[in-house]
Amino acid sequence: MKTDTQLKNDVTAELKWDNSVNANQIGVEVKDGIVTLSGHVDHYSEKWAAERAVQKVLGVKALAIELDVKLPGSSNRDDSDIALTAKNVLEWTTNWPKDQVKVMVEKGWITLSGQLDYDYQRQLALSSVRNLMGVKGVSNKITLKPFISTSTVKSVIDAALKRRALTDAQEIVVTVDGGKVNLSGVVHSWSEREMVCDSVWNTPGVTEVSDNITVAY
Template identity: 40%
Template structure:
């Protein structure tokens, strides 16, 4: 049964309150037809991302609008130069990130990543490494994916990979392949499933882009 706004609002607030690193008094929540908007301020970027992910995992949430601001403690404020040095260091130390392919710029605590990587997991590894650094207010991802593998993307292989996941009902998901782009459409029952399907599609050898058009409908 579809959750009304009041029920979903209550569950979102309870989920945020349940997370030990979040202070529910700092985060404002509004709900409209399954779309959850988060506002307020938190102490660091990690809390901002944790709040967003917590809400995405709730059944009935179709989308999340993250308007939470990061208001750093005075002691946590770093210069852009110091943040840039920390970013370069943490990327260099992460085995999953080919840091020599990335360009890093920092402005007012916002880190921008640019460059071309071969796999989406490398992009995610870079983002995740940065989110825990002190002084970071946000991350802007401008990384492009261009696979080294020249093989054509096979629709059948994508469908088999999706079918292997017990989290997904492949009968409700349609896959379209156009050269090196994979398009997912159809219906899933949660935002978590939508992201899981996209993650699996991104693991396809040779893919350059995934267009996730899946709709979330909670019954």
């Protein structure tokens, strides 16, 4: 197990290694495995990248974010301008019906709401607006339509496994509660396990996946 000093050194090194982050503007503190980032960054995308970088470091138990986004003068925009740009970007980069995702902006912070069929659509909406100039943060409150059944999920997994000539789907146990899916059972490789989870996430109506599948080599 890493000491707090070792973990701090690893986190600092990871931030310095990431070219999308200015590590000189970010302070790192570690106590009992909990990492706190402080300071300020020039863009929300940099704050997001810093968070992702820390999550990659082995030994991090939790992450506290105390980073402020202080936009350079040329990057400041009023909320109506950001909202219009975000709305246009969502229409240009996505194929779901117009106005299915709502955009609200307050003091540079975007809130996305609405309802979509797939989790990848929800993530696409987030990534489409995250890097826009003037954005200080994004809250993704888009929900997914819950209209799944155990048989539907099982058939999706079975089809995915058969396409790749992998293990029988009968070895995987699926339970469904609303939009929540619990997976258990046995597969024979990590790639199979990841594929099963990806297949479930791509099923309309899935809002949460609990992966309890074990790998037996």
